[in-house]
Amino acid sequence: MKKVLLVEDDSVTRTLLKRMIEGFEYDVTEALNGKIAWETLCSGESFDLVVTDIMMPDMDGRELLHLMRVDDRFYEIPVVIVSGELDKNMLSRIAEEYPEYTRFQEKPVNKAALYNAISSLEDPLS
Amino acid sequence: MKKFNALIVDNDMASRMRLKQTASSVVEFGAVTLLSTPAEAISALTLSTPIDVVFVSWRLGPDVIRPFIQKAKETSQGQDAAYISVMKSASEGNASVAQVMMDGADGILCEPFSVDQLVEITRLSTKVRGERYESRERAALSLLIPDILKQLDLVAHIKSSGLAPETSLKVLRELCQRVKDRDERSHVIYYQIALNAFENAPVPHFEAKTKNYGGVSSRVKKRMEQKMQRDLSGKV
Numbered sequence A: 001m002k003k004v005l006l007v008e009d010d011s012v013t014r015t016l017l018k019r020m021i022e023g024f025e026y027d028v029t030e031a032l033n034g035k036i037a038w039e040t041l042c043s044g045e046s047f048d049l050v051v052t053d054i055m056m057p058d059m060d061g062r063e064l065l066h067l068m069r070v071d072d073r074f075y076e077i078p079v080v081i082v083s084g085e086l087d088k089n090m091l092s093r094i095a096e097e098y099p100e101y102t103r104f105q106e107k108p109v110n111k112a113a114l115y116n117a118i119s120s121l122e123d124p125l126s
Numbered sequence B: 001m002k003k004f005n006a007l008i009v010d011n012d013m014a015s016r017m018r019l020k021q022t023a024s025s026v027v028e029f030g031a032v033t034l035l036s037t038p039a040e041a042i043s044a045l046t047l048s049t050p051i052d053v054v055f056v057s058w059r060l061g062p063d064v065i066r067p068f069i070q071k072a073k074e075t076s077q078g079q080d081a082a083y084i085s086v087m088k089s090a091s092e093g094n095a096s097v098a099q100v101m102m103d104g105a106d107g108i109l110c111e112p113f114s115v116d117q118l119v120e121i122t123r124l125s126t127k128v129r130g131e132r133y134e135s136r137e138r139a140a141l142s143l144l145i146p147d148i149l150k151q152l153d154l155v156a157h158i159k160s161s162g163l164a165p166e167t168s169l170k171v172l173r174e175l176c177q178r179v180k181d182r183d184e185r186s187h188v189i190y191y192q193i194a195l196n197a198f199e200n201a202p203v204p205h206f207e208a209k210t211k212n213y214g215g216v217s218s219r220v221k222k223r224m225e226q227k228m229q230r231d232l233s234g235k236v
């Protein structure tokens, strides 16, 4: 079973997303913010996909994505960014900075759209 | 020399004036504030002026003294102050002394007292309190400083990889502010712990694992080329 690291500070959204992604037959590991997600990645556990929020305490989604994209260990892990109304400003910058292996989903997340985003990342060149 | 800032809580005006005059006659005391009720004392203990010692008169009665000291120890200035119970006379029995200790007093001063007795009991009581303060600060800073170092590494990592940190820098600022907000008495402790932590901090290990982001990876580039060639050959 493929493994997803789900990064979201809001517990309600996190639970919802977890159920959705598990419904796609993925094994989900939860992280409460970017910093915890980064530590989880660095701990050596491998993931096939990261689904992350943008605005979070301690370390935001843009910082997490950046660290992943400049790191030999993680830069090819696909990332789905889920964003709310408040994230608009940061979102456009992320879209410019990290187009590769990255998909965007607006909150509230639609199950079918999330599924399409995830499956389109499985082979970005297909 | 550090001077003791004192509060005197006594509902008898003559006796609190006597204590104040005695305290003011020696260099060991700084600001001495007179208060007639525990409520006034609690207010004074929540202000920003540090208080080293609180004198509580026996005249307030045991039913008032005990809850007062308990409540006072929960205030910002009162948590590290020494509490000295001023008793009626030295001839009072052991039971009274035991009661005073149970009320939460750190020391006892019996009327009538000499200047030397006043200074000595204040010095002893505040010494015990000061040690308690120091060990608490030491524990708090020992937890806080490693967090700051970790966050510092994270910010440095993000910066060195070419991104201007935002949230992580904000968190670093908040952590540093928590050190800054501490009483200036704990700054010496801070320097000791911080220097020690810096000396023993592991070298951040992120440099070797990162590279500057240079657009698509070589693997993707290669696959793109292959795909292009496939597309091209398909067209031919």
Ligand SMILES: [Mg+2]
Residues within 6 Å of the ligand: A008, A009, A010, A053, A054, A055, A056
């Ligand atoms: Mg959020």
